[in-house]
Amino acid sequence: MKKNSLEIILKVLEILNNSRNLSQMLNMICVSACQLTNADNCFIYLYDKENDELVLMGSSSIGHHAVGRIKLQMGEGLAGFVGKERKIISISKKAYKDKRFKVFKNLKEDTYEAIISVPIIFKDNLVGVMNVQHKNEHKYTRNEKTILKMLSELVSGALERDWLYEQYKKKAEILENILDSILDENGDICQKIEMMIFKIIKKPVKVIQDNKVQADIKSHYFSVILSDKNLTDEQKKAILLILNQADLIMKNKKLKDEIEERKLVERAKGILMKYGMSEEDAYNYIRKKAMDSRKTIKEIAESIVILKEVRP
Numbered sequence: 001m002k003k004n005s006l007e008i009i010l011k012v013l014e015i016l017n018n019s020r021n022l023s024q025m026l027n028m029i030c031v032s033a034c035q036l037t038n039a040d041n042c043f044i045y046l047y048d049k050e051n052d053e054l055v056l057m058g059s060s061s062i063g064h065h066a067v068g069r070i071k072l073q074m075g076e077g078l079a080g081f082v083g084k085e086r087k088i089i090s091i092s093k094k095a096y097k098d099k100r101f102k103v104f105k106n107l108k109e110d111t112y113e114a115i116i117s118v119p120i121i122f123k124d125n126l127v128g129v130m131n132v133q134h135k136n137e138h139k140y141t142r143n144e145k146t147i148l149k150m151l152s153e154l155v156s157g158a159l160e161r162d163w164l165y166e167q168y169k170k171k172a173e174i175l176e177n178i179l180d181s182i183l184d185e186n187g188d189i190c191q192k193i194e195m196m197i198f199k200i201i202k203k204p205v206k207v208i209q210d211n212k213v214q215a216d217i218k219s220h221y222f223s224v225i226l227s228d229k230n231l232t233d234e235q236k237k238a239i240l241l242i243l244n245q246a247d248l249i250m251k252n253k254k255l256k257d258e259i260e261e262r263k264l265v266e267r268a269k270g271i272l273m274k275y276g277m278s279e280e281d282a283y284n285y286i287r288k289k290a291m292d293s294r295k296t297i298k299e300i301a302e303s304i305v306i307l308k309e310v311r312p
Contacts, residue, residue: 005147008035012154022162023067026058029155033132034060036151037144040112040135044120045072045079046128046163050234051202054079054129057163079129082117086126088145090116093137114138118148122156127163193222193246200242201235203228219243221250261298268301271308 015028030042044058048071056070072080081100082089091098095115114134120127130152190207197205206225208215215223217236222243231239265286272282289300 005036008032009151009154012151016155016158022159022166023057025158025162027060029151030058030060030130033130033148033151036147037116037132037140038134039132039138041133043079043131043133044128044159045070045083045131046159047083047126048167050167050232054083057128078115078117079131082119083126083129086119086121088116088118088149090114090140090145092139095133114140116140116145116148118145118152120152120156120159122160125160127156127160189246189250190222193242196242197224197239200238201231203231203235205239217243220247222246257298261296261301264298264301264305268304271304 009032012029012032015025015032026044026046030044033039033042039060042058042060043056045054046057047053048055051071052074054072054074056067059067072083074080075084078089078091078095078098078100089100091114093113095113096111112133112135114137116132118130118132120130130148132148190209193207194205197203197207204227206227208223208225209221211218211221211223213223216226216229217224217239219240224239224243265283268286269279269282272285273279277285286297286300286304289295290297293300
């Protein structure tokens with residue numbers, strides 16, 4: 001390996017050890033790939049396993065407008081083909097005319113002559129694809145292919161770790177935002193959970209606030225009926241996570257209601273005791289009124305407190 005190449009690889013190792021920002025790391029890896037091959041541009045696509053697609057997440061043109069917006073299904077475009085086949089593909093000229101190539105509007109790099117596409121794999125799992133491009137014709141040497149393959153292997157573990165973290169972080173933020181909306185008592189909680197599940201797994205479901213009905217997935221308070229039975233284990237785990245969070249909210253709400261009811265009953269008993277009733281007689285009076293009127297104890301206690309406030 002040339003001294004200059006070794007220095008670049010050592011720089012990459014430094015980036016992997018010190019960077020805490022996925023976007024910054026990807027862009028710097030792209031710049032390093034260009035330096036190693038005297039290329040004009042580099043893109044890194046990361047594999048979104050849940051949606052089975054590659055997402056453009058890194059570019060040697062830092063701040064590139066297409067980052068995060070371009071997505072390829074597996075097998076789509078040259079990167080999609082390489083991701084699916086998991087082998088290096090190089091084209092020395094007129095790459096944009098290759099039948100596997102996908103042209104994106106307003107992406108000037110799509111007119112570059114030469115391209116080499118390298119899969120990024122960690123422990124047999126596809127992490128992404130790295131596309132290195134030259135404006136002019138360029139025959140990729142065995143040494144260039146070897147060094148790009150080595151670079152992809154070097155960064156694969158760190159990219160998988162940070163990419164998974166970014167995806168889970170994003171899901172957690174979505175989950176947190178929607179859970180906040182569930183805490184708002186306005187609206188149907190089941191509809192809110194359905195919306196939350198759809199945002200996470202991109203598939204519609206039916207949620208019922210009853211765990212005794214026949215359903216595909218259940219929690220303590222809820223049942224979920226799936227429209228698509230062929231969900232992955234990760235998608236099912238995501239649904240259970242949401243239901244568990246919703247259960248927690250329901251338990252907290254129930255506890256809150258019980259505390260409020262207890263406070264109201266205590267206040268109502270105190271009012272009745274001022275009229276000469278014992279504590280036991282006061283509670284029995286509230287309970288009997290509730291049974292006779294087919295109302296809850298809380299409603300009777302509340303009416304006693306309100307009446308006292310109106311007629312002190």
